Structures are given as C-alpha cells and as structure tokens.
Amino acid sequence: MTTASSPYARITDMLSNVSNFNIIDTTLREGEQFANAFFNTEQKLKIAKALDDFGVEYIELTSPVASEKSREDNEKICQLGLKCKVLSHIRCHMHDASVGVETSVDGLSVVIGTSSYLRKFSHGKDMDAIYKAAGEVVTFIKSKGKEVRFSSEDSFRSDLVDLLRLYRHVDKLGVNRVGVADTVGCANPRQVYELIRTLRGVVNCDIECHFHNDTGCAIANAYCALEAGATHINTTILGIGERNGIVPLGGFAARMYVADKTYVTNKYNLHMIRDIENMVADFVEIQIPFNNYITGYCAFTHKAGIHAKAILNNPTTYEILRPEDFGMTRYVSIGHRLTGWNAVKSRCEQLDLHLTDDEIKEVTRKIKELADIKPLGIEEVDSLLRVYNKKLEQTSHENIAAAADAAGAEIKDESSN
Amino acid sequence: MTTASSPYARITDMLSNVSNFNIIDTTLREGEQFANAFFNTEQKLKIAKALDDFGVEYIELTSPVASEKSREDNEKICQLGLKCKVLSHIRCHMHDASVGVETSVDGLSVVIGTSSYLRKFSHGKDMDAIYKAAGEVVTFIKSKGKEVRFSSEDSFRSDLVDLLRLYRHVDKLGVNRVGVADTVGCANPRQVYELIRTLRGVVNCDIECHFHNDTGCAIANAYCALEAGATHINTTILGIGERNGIVPLGGFAARMYVADKTYVTNKYNLHMIRDIENMVADFVEIQIPFNNYITGYCAFTHKAGIHAKAILNNPTTYEILRPEDFGMTRYVSIGHRLTGWNAVKSRCEQLDLHLTDDEIKEVTRKIKELADIKPLGIEEVDSLLRVYNKKLEQTSHENIAAAADAAGAEIKDESSN
Numbered sequence: 001m002t003t004a005s006s007p008y009a010r011i012t013d014m015l016s017n018v019s020n021f022n023i024i025d026t027t028l029r030e031g032e033q034f035a036n037a038f039f040n041t042e043q044k045l046k047i048a049k050a051l052d053d054f055g056v057e058y059i060e061l062t063s064p065v066a067s068e069k070s071r072e073d074n075e076k077i078c079q080l081g082l083k084c085k086v087l088s089h090i091r092c093h094m095h096d097a098s099v100g101v102e103t104s105v106d107g108l109s110v111v112i113g114t115s116s117y118l119r120k121f122s123h124g125k126d127m128d129a130i131y132k133a134a135g136e137v138v139t140f141i142k143s144k145g146k147e148v149r150f151s152s153e154d155s156f157r158s159d160l161v162d163l164l165r166l167y168r169h170v171d172k173l174g175v176n177r178v179g180v181a182d183t184v185g186c187a188n189p190r191q192v193y194e195l196i197r198t199l200r201g202v203v204n205c206d207i208e209c210h211f212h213n214d215t216g217c218a219i220a221n222a223y224c225a226l227e228a229g230a231t232h233i234n235t236t237i238l239g240i241g242e243r244n245g246i247v248p249l250g251g252f253a254a255r256m257y258v259a260d261k262t263y264v265t266n267k268y269n270l271h272m273i274r275d276i277e278n279m280v281a282d283f284v285e286i287q288i289p290f291n292n293y294i295t296g297y298c299a300f301t302h303k304a305g306i307h308a309k310a311i312l313n314n315p316t317t318y319e320i321l322r323p324e325d326f327g328m329t330r331y332v333s334i335g336h337r338l339t340g341w342n343a344v345k346s347r348c349e350q351l352d353l354h355l356t357d358d359e360i361k362e363v364t365r366k367i368k369e370l371a372d373i374k375p376l377g378i379e380e381v382d383s384l385l386r387v388y389n390k391k392l393e394q395t396s397h398e399n400i401a402a403a404a405d406a407a408g409a410e411i412k413d414e415s416s417n
Numbered sequence: 418m419t420t421a422s423s424p425y426a427r428i429t430d431m432l433s434n435v436s437n438f439n440i441i442d443t444t445l446r447e448g449e450q451f452a453n454a455f456f457n458t459e460q461k462l463k464i465a466k467a468l469d470d471f472g473v474e475y476i477e478l479t480s481p482v483a484s485e486k487s488r489e490d491n492e493k494i495c496q497l498g499l500k501c502k503v504l505s506h507i508r509c510h511m512h513d514a515s516v517g518v519e520t521s522v523d524g525l526s527v528v529i530g531t532s533s534y535l536r537k538f539s540h541g542k543d544m545d546a547i548y549k550a551a552g553e554v555v556t557f558i559k560s561k562g563k564e565v566r567f568s569s570e571d572s573f574r575s576d577l578v579d580l581l582r583l584y585r586h587v588d589k590l591g592v593n594r595v596g597v598a599d600t601v602g603c604a605n606p607r608q609v610y611e612l613i614r615t616l617r618g619v620v621n622c623d624i625e626c627h628f629h630n631d632t633g634c635a636i637a638n639a640y641c642a643l644e645a646g647a648t649h650i651n652t653t654i655l656g657i658g659e660r661n662g663i664v665p666l667g668g669f670a671a672r673m674y675v676a677d678k679t680y681v682t683n684k685y686n687l688h689m690i691r692d693i694e695n696m697v698a699d700f701v702e703i704q705i706p707f708n709n710y711i712t713g714y715c716a717f718t719h720k721a722g723i724h725a726k727a728i729l730n731n732p733t734t735y736e737i738l739r740p741e742d743f744g745m746t747r748y749v750s751i752g753h754r755l756t757g758w759n760a761v762k763s764r765c766e767q768l769d770l771h772l773t774d775d776e777i778k779e780v781t782r783k784i785k786e787l788a789d790i791k792p793l794g795i796e797e798v799d800s801l802l803r804v805y806n807k808k809l810e811q812t813s814h815e816n817i818a819a820a821a822d823a824a825g826a827e828i829k830d831e832s833s834n
Contacts, residue, residue: 033724035715035750036707038792066722067754069789091723113727121730122723154734186675186737189606189637190644214738215675216668216710220606220637227607242724242735244708244716248633255632258603289706290453291661293633298452299661305483306508306539307450307659310530313538317571318659320603321631333452337484372486375455 015229019260022057027236029060029089034240036284050276052082055268060087078104107147115154151179156187171203185214189224196228208232218247237280251293271327303333305340312346335376353389366404384411432646436677439474444653446477446506451657453701467693469499472685477504495521514554524564532571544579555590568596573604588620602631606641613645625649635664654697668710688744720750722757729763752793770806783821801828
C-alpha cells in the first residue's frame with residue numbers, strides 16, 4: 001500500500017490504491033463494441049491467453065445472452081484454465097442472470113443505467129424499480145456461488161443520493177464490487193476523485209471503475225479513482241470500445257509505472273504490450289496510432305537539440321518511461337534543422353570519428369543549413385560526417401569551415417544522383 | 418467566469434478559468450519537434466492561417482535562432498496580419514533574446530530547465546544562476562516592448578520552493594505570463610491542481626501550462642490547471658510534438674465543450690477541426706488515429722444494442738458531444754451480433770417498411786444469427802429487411818419465423834454469388 005519511490009510521488013494516503021490495484025480487461029466485451037471488432041472464436045481465445053500471460057487479474061466477456069456464439073465462446077474461454085478470473089457482462093435482468101449463472105464464468109458483471117437520460121430513454125425504470133431489480137439479481141447470483149459486481153451506468157450524470165443509496169443496498173447484500181461507469185466520457189479527474197472518495201466511505205466492498213475517453217480524461221480519471229480508493233480498473237487493448245473507446249491497457253500501464261514502477265513491473269509483463277497491441281490491431285484492421293502510449297513509433301524519439309543533448313547525457317532528463325522496461329528502444333533524431341552539436345558529437349563517437357568540439361560545431365552548422373531545405377536521413381548524416389572527417393585529415397584540420405562546405409557539397413551531389 | 422450550464426458541471430469556483438481561458442497553439446514550435454514534422458514555408462503559412470481562423474488566441478513559433486529559415490519564416494508569418502498574437506520560443510539566453518526582439522513577433526516565450534535532471538545534464542546552471550539569467554532576459558525583453566512569458570521546464574520534477582521563488586521574481590519584473598511545463602509527461606491531475614492553485618496565490622500575472630502526454634494525462638491536466646486558475650493552455654494540432662506529443666487541440670476542445678459548451682462554441686470555429694487535422698496529418702505523413710477525439714472515424718459510432726436503442730430515442734443518452742456542433746455525423750451500426758431490435762426498428766422506419774414489433778424482433782433474431790458468423794454491411798441488412806418484408810406480404814404475415822429464415826437464406830445466396 002505504500003506509494004512510489006519516484007521523486008515525484010505524492011505523499012502516501014491510507015486510502016489510495018495507486019500501489020495496490022487490479023485490472024479487469026474488457027477487450028472481449030467493451031472491445032467487441034468497437035465499430036471494427038468482430039472476433040471469431042480463435043481470436044477470442046488468443047486475446048484471452050495473451051491478457052492472462054500479461055498478468056491482468058480479470059477478463060470480462062460479452063453477455064452469453066447476446067448471441068449463441070457468444071455463449072459458446074464464453075465456455076471455451078473458461079475451459080482454457082487461465083490464471084485470471086473470467087467475468088461476463090449482463091444486464092440487470094433475472095433472465096440474463098439465470099443464463100449467466102449456468103455458464104462456467106467466475107463472476108457476473110451486472111449493469112443498469114441510473115442517469116435520468118438512461119432511465120427515461122433506455123430501460124424506462126425509476127430508481128425504486130432499479131433498487132428492487134438490483135436486489136433480486138444480486139441475491140440470486142450470490143445464491144449460485146458466483147462473484148458479482150453491480151454497476152450503475154452513466155454514473156456521473158446520476159443523482160448522487162440515489163447512487164449512494166443503491167450502492168449501499170447491494171453492498172449490504174454482499175456484492176463483491178460496486179461499479180462506477182463514465183459511460184459517456186463526461187467525467188473529469190477531481191470530480192471522479194470526489195465521487196469515489198465519498199463512495200469509499202459508504203460501501204465496504206471493492207470499487208471498480210470504467211472510464212470512456214470522449215474528452216481525453218479516461219486514464220487520468222482511472223488514476224484519480226485509485227487515489228480515492230477504487231480497487232479495480234477496466235481497460236481494453238488499445239482502448240477499443242464504443243465510440244472512441246476507454247482506458248487503454250498500454251497507456252494505463254505507462255501511467256501506473258510512473259506512479260509505482262516496482263509494483264507495475266513486478267506484476268505485469270510489460271514487454272508483451274507491443275505484441276498484444278499488434279495482434280488486436282490486426283484483428284480489428286486498424287493501425288497503431290502514431291502517438292500511441294509506449295508503442296507509438298515516436299514514443300521514444302527525441303528531436304530538438306536541447307532534448308537530444310540531455311538524453312545523450314542521461315535519459316531520465318526527458319524520459320520517465322525506460323524504453324527497455326517495455327521492450328522498446330530509444331531513437332535520437334539528428335538530421336534536422338532543430339538539431340544541436342551535442343547530438344552530433346554523440347553520433348561522431350558512435351562512428352569512431354575523432355573531431356574537436358569546434359569541428360563538430362562547424363559540421364552541425366552545415367547539417368542545419370542542409371536540413372533547413374530538406375531533412376537528412378541518418379545515412380546522409382553519417383556520410384556527411386565521414387566525408388567531413390576525411391577532408392579535415394586531407395587539409396590537416398586547417399580550415400574547418402571549408403571542409404564542412406566541401407563535405408556538404410559532396411553529399412548533396414550524391415543524393416541528387 | 419461562470420461555469421457551465423450542463424447538468425454535470427462543477428460548483429463554480431472564483432479562481433477557476435474553465436469558462437475563461439486562452440489557447441496558445443504551438444504546432445509551429447512543439448509540433449515541429451515531432452519526429453515526422455518538417456514544415457516548409459508554405460505549409461507554415463497555411464497552418465498559421467488555419468489556426469487563426471479557428472480562433473486560437475496565440476500561436477507559438479520555433480526560435481529564430483534555430484535556423485536561418487526559421488527566422489525568415491517567423492517574419493513571413495508575422496506579415497500575414499493575423500488576428501491572433503504571434504510568439505516565438507527562445508532559451509533563457511541573452512543571445513536568443515537579442516535575436517528575438519529584432520523579429521516582428523508580439524512576444525517571446527522564454528524557457529529554462531529547473532529540475533535537478535535538467536540543471537545537471539542539460540545546461541549545468543544552478544538555481545541562483547537561473548534566477549539571475551531570468552531577471553536579465555525578462556528585463557531586456559520588457560525594455561524592448563515585447564510580451565514576455567517566463568517558463569520553467571520540467572516543472573513537476575523541480576523543487577517547489579525554488580520554483581515559487583523564481584516565478585515571484587519574474588512576476589515582480591513584470592512578466593506577462595509564467596509558464597508551468599510537464600516536459601516529461603509525469604504529472605497527474607490533482608498534483609497539477611495543487612501546484613497551480615499554490616502558484617495562483619504567489620504571482621499576479623497570467624499562468625500558462627504545457628503538458629506532455631506520455632502517460633495519458635495531458636488533456637486532464639490542462640483541465641485541472643484551468644480549474645486551479647491557469648489562464649493559457651498550450652495545444653498542437655493532433656497533439657504532435659516531442660515523443661508522443663502534448664495536449665491535442667481537438668481533444669482539448671472536446672473537453673472544454675463539455676465543461677462550457679456556450680463559451681467554446683462562441684469562441685472557436687469547431688467545424689474547422691477536421692480540415693485542420695487532415696491538413697497537418699497530410700503535411701507530416703501520418704494517419705488520423707482511429708480513436709482520435711471528435712474526428713476519429715468511430716467517435717460517433719454506436720454499436721451495442723442498448724446503446725443504439727437509446728441513441729435513437731435521444732442522442733444525449735450516450736453522446737455528450739453533439740456531432741453537428743463539430744460538423745460531424747452520427748452512425749448507428751446494426752448488422753452485428755450485439756445488435757438490438759430497437760435499432761433494427763429505426764432502420765425499418767428509415768426504409769419505410771411497415772413491420773410490427775414482433776416481426777422486427779423476429780428479423781433481429783435472424784440478423785444476430787447471420788452476424789454471429791460474419792458481420793453484415795448496411796446494404797446486406799437493408800436487403801434482408803426488404804426481402805423479409807416481401808416474404809411477409811406474400812404469406813399474409815402468417816409465419817414470421819419462416820419468412821425471416823427464407824429472407825436470410827436468400828441474402829446468404831446473394832452474398833455467396
């Protein structure tokens with residue numbers, strides 16, 4: 001329960017679970033609601049195994065009531081004998097519950113809309129009817145020996161008093177977890193903190209949270225929920241889900257790694273993130289976003305001169321995620337107009353070219369001049385540095401500006417041929 | 418200064434600027450540090466004009482010291498006669514400042530690293546030297562009549578007392594804004610709130626914030642900074658910048674729209690977001706991420722049966738962003754195994770097919786059965802509904818199950834031909 005050893009850690013709070021949380025990955029439920037998702041049985045089994053190997057504590061599956069194939073696939077996933085627990089997601093109906101308890105899953109995740117929006121335009125029930133249905137469904141599932149979570153839907157547009165009354169009701173009936181869901185992606189971090197901290201004082205059971213990302217707060221909301229005392233966070237691979245999705249597993253891992261590196265690296269197999277994301281991206285026919293957390297192709301690329309200089313001195317200057325911990329590598333970009341001589345110096349050392357600082361500054365001037373017209377690839381930079389070194393040797397290091405200009409002219413000729 | 422009229426608005430706080438903020442877009446500075454970015458003059462002018470038309474209050478440009486072309490382009494942008502103010506970004510050096518004040522920009526954004534990491538491995542200066550340099554540079558720029566912002570770099574890994582002392586110093590010297598920068602993307606929302614709220618009590622000038630997104634908190638941090646009293650937020654188009662970038666203009670607009678729709682829609686031309694993003698994506702040769710805020714291709718797609726049903730009744734059930742306000746359209750997906758009969762009913766009405774609820778439930782069963790094997794395109798769903806309607810008429814609506822099965826068989830044959 002102690003928080004991170006990092007220099008930017010918050011002061012420890014007894015109720016915070018930043019260093020003590022569980023992941024419920026719902027790629028096989030929420031992820032199936034992504035526009036492009038249509039997982040066949042084999043794909044579902046692969047995703048379930050990969051998530052289990054990664055180390056998530058739970059996976060959540062589409063309701064067995066959704067379709068015949070959904071029910072069959074749920075059974076097949078249960079037969080895999082995974083280390084993680086398997087849940088399926090059902091509406092707060094006795095019919096769904098009675099089908100759910102006959103499957104082999106470890107638990108059922110029950111949901112019902114509680115905002116005035118959903119009460120009026122989705123299921124039409126008032127809060128008293130919800131209260132009654134919740135009690136009936138939870139009691140029934142408990143009696144069958146399954147784990148049960150009871151979640152409101154659209155929690156952040158629901159009446160606070162109604163919500164707390166409902167949660168206390170199901171908590172007293174022995175629910176394993178209550179769920180808070182920002183179904184529409186409207187919640188903001190301090191609002192999340194306040195609701196979860198309040199709820200933490202009302203129920204004794206665990207608290208699960210589900211955050212959509214319509215307004216860019218999903219990961220931050222998950223973090224603040226843990227600070228407030230939530231215990232379980234919903235993720236999906238690449239964040240896929242309804243609309244633009246929910247908390248992405250990789251981005252969430254990055255956030256929690258920064259908060260408590262030891263806890264996260266001991267618990268989850270972070271090297272798998274790239275492969276799992278590539279697999280799912282392939283299944284749903286999307287590209288990994290250029291700016292994806294950890295695995296986006298520029299996540300560890302450093303470009304501006306002052307960044308490159310400092311990174312070469314000590315990567316912690318501009319990196320809080322060690323690429324090696326995620327099976328990734330760092331790239332320092334130098335062939336552009338924002339480059340600096342320290343980055344060029346580092347490259348000269350890699351190429352075993354022995355130049356003085358003044359000589360390096362001179363060739364850096366030349367790189368900036370050329371790159372101001374068109375950025376240079378690393379091969380062009382290397383070629384320029386090698387030719388420059390040769391010219392310097394030929395002229396006994398007498399006129400470094402002339403050598404740089406001559407080298408620049410030579411590689412320009414090469415690239416135009 | 419009043420906050421939103423939305424039902425999920427926070428209680429108004431006198432210091433909050435959620436309904437009173439300015440955007441400093443730095444696509445032409447931070448964005449140029451994105452791995453793929455190499456803007457030519459024409460592209461820079463187009464980006465500057467588009468941002469001005471969108472309505473940002475400031476744009477920030479690469480330092481004129483970076484390269485000769487950077488200096489020339491800064492002048493050309495200043496000559497456009499934009500409504501927004503133009504800033505350029507410089508290091509806290511007298512040399513950079515003396516070049517900067519000779520250009521036509523409205524102001525200079527001065528930056529220096531203040532964390533122990535950057536002090537040791539980047540510029541090597543101690544806090545006293547920074548204090549002195551800051552005073553000298555700020556005073557000089559002020560004396561030349563330009564706006565000046567003084568920012569620390571890596572603020573969230575800097576010593577709080579050192580930071581506050583430095584900010585108070587430059588505030589007393591008459592700086593227009595102090596800047597707080599999460600250069601490495603380590604900050605979390607409540608930490609941001611606390612630092613900015615503290616700083617709000619220390620300085621009288623405006624407070625500008627710059628948040629990287631390595632751990633998924635950039636937009637949320639910007640929001641919490643405004644809640645705490647920050648006045649200016651840095652954005653880039655699509656969030657492009659060093660590593661995986663900073664607060665994206667579109668995502669930030671989505672967040673603030675939810676907080677105060679009237680303020681945001683009156684101030685910014687939200688319909689332009691898609692075109693501006695497409696233009697920049699084209700310039701830097703990237704694809705718009707599948708899950709991009711507002712413009713990602715599934716941002717307004719609704720799939721699960723209960724979502725589709727409610728959305729068709731009333732879009733506010735599952736949408737907090739009105740797609741029309743961003744020049745976008747909603748799509749309700751129905752040809753998949755998670756579909757529901759209410760969504761199918763809505764499609765029948767659009768096709769002017771007059772079916773009873775029982776008949777619609779029956780054909781929904783058929784759609785789920787077919788889609789359990791392979792999802793159906795909208796043309797296939799339409800074809801199924803039309804054939805089903807015809808079969809029903811031919812059999813006088815006597816056996817609805819047989820008609821659904823016959824229609825299913827017919828469209829399966831069609832699609833296998």
